[in-house]
Amino acid sequence: MNVGIDFDYTITDNPGFFRELSEVLMRASNGVYVVSSYSKADEPMAEEIFTEKTRMLKEWGIPFKELYLAPEPIADNKAAYCNDHSIGLMIDDTIENLKAINKRAKGTVCLQYIGNASPE
Ligand SMILES: [Mg+2]
Numbered sequence: 282m283n284v285g286i287d288f289d290y291t292i293t294d295n296p297g298f299f300r301e302l303s304e305v306l307m308r309a310s311n312g313v314y315v316v317s318s319y320s321k322a323d324e325p326m327a328e329e330i331f332t333e334k335t336r337m338l339k340e341w342g343i344p345f346k347e348l349y350l351a352p353e354p355i356a357d358n359k360a361a362y363c364n365d366h367s368i369g370l371m372i373d374d375t376i377e378n379l380k381a382i383n384k385r386a387k388g389t390v391c392l393q394y395i396g397n398a399s400p401e
Pocket residue numbers: 287288289290291373374375
């Protein structure tokens with residue numbers, strides 16, 4: 282199964298846990314896809330953000346197949362990505378993203394991550 286994991290307030294909230302999870306998944310031939318995003322304001326910095334997030338994932342030792350940064354509208358683009366990459370399970374802290382994925386990516390089961398750093 283391909284598994285999508287959000288970056289901000291999900292992996293960043295507990296990198297040790299997501300390293301273990303990703304290692305277990307990848308060892309059992311599952312694909313781990315980091316499904317992140319950037320805001321309209323950050324668009325000119327997209328390349329730098331991609332480089333920095335890649336660096337952080339490597340520093341935490343998190344194995345992954347691909348890092349994707351969804352542009353706005355973020356929820357819709359995350360849903361399209363889940364569809365296109367046959368993501369069977371998506372973990373994200375933002376309920377709006379999960380609602381859009383649940384609606385548009387019919388093959389994706391959604392789990393909300395609630396961590397210590399998740400915004401209210
Ligand atoms: Mg997030």
